[in-house]
Amino acid sequence: MKSIAGVVTIVQEGRFQLFDAAGVSHHFILHHGAAADPEQLPSLVNRHVRVSYRDSGAMIGHIATDLRAESN
């Protein structure tokens, strides 16, 4: 399982964007089996998180399977 750390910048329903330390934006969709709910995402805006994910073949984005807030 791949993982990436960064800052959550935009949240909309179960979708969010993460900026990594290199300044690259990554697009994620929260998987239905993820260890987090869409309702929890707004509280992660501007916070450092680590996202476990897998690639989505059909879309320019990743499927988030786990999110962990990291200490800022």
Added chain:
Amino acid sequence: MDLHPRTPAHSQSDLEALIPDEAELTAGVVVRPGRSYGFFTDTTLCIGCKACEVACKEWNNLPAETPALTGHSYDNTGALSASTWRHVRFVEDDVRADSQSPFQSGWLMMSDVCKHCHNAPCLEACPTGALFRTEFDTVVVQQDICNGCGYCVPACPFGVVDISTLDGKAHKCTLCYDRLKGGLEPACAKSCPTDSIQFGEVSELQQRARERLDHLHHIGRGSAYLYGAPGELGATGGLEHLNAFFLLTAEPEAYNLPRAPTRPANRVVPSLAAGLTTLAGLMVTALALFARRS
């Protein structure tokens, strides 16, 4: 971890307040709860720039599909889906007809979207109440209530609603419900450079559409007609009218629109009656057979 210097530039807006009634500045309409809002899409003005698609994806944070040509046209989005709520359809029309030079072709471009039906079949089919009618007379899926049953998908006569296999929920255009609540024009209409997509109160849009239709007929575009306005094609089968309606110049089928969409709910009573009649017939037959044997 250090914050990259570009990060703040990509964050959500941190303005202290919205511009009051911004839609009045951009679309000439004040957004107020209790009124009916929608889109009038004039396909004769669409240039196929797909700005509406991009604006929709930007505002709603929807992922783009992997770029690839479908082989059907220059349109690489293909169709409305769980992650594409506005889709500009490229229809090649009248290809190398006698009226055109061989190297030319005619393009019909049409920005398709959820129709936010007056009598919305998706809403009628939803067993959880996740699909609801907002205070702006639009139809929205509440993501935290949707259980992904998918009943809304076949109920929609236009094939708009889609279930995402990634998050297991139904998705479709919300007519920018969050923007309307803030007094903003929907992102697609605001970004349309030719005003092919017009946002406003439905009654006012219907009036504007009829005036536009009269003008087109007057200048010789006799093929133009309205789709989804009251009493017109697309507003059939109990749908009454579509809050997002269109001005088209070719047959509805050319745009992959049904000529006479209907509410599935219309078929509940006849189906129930047919089932009960069948049951009664079987019971009468069984009783007759039983009586004859005894």
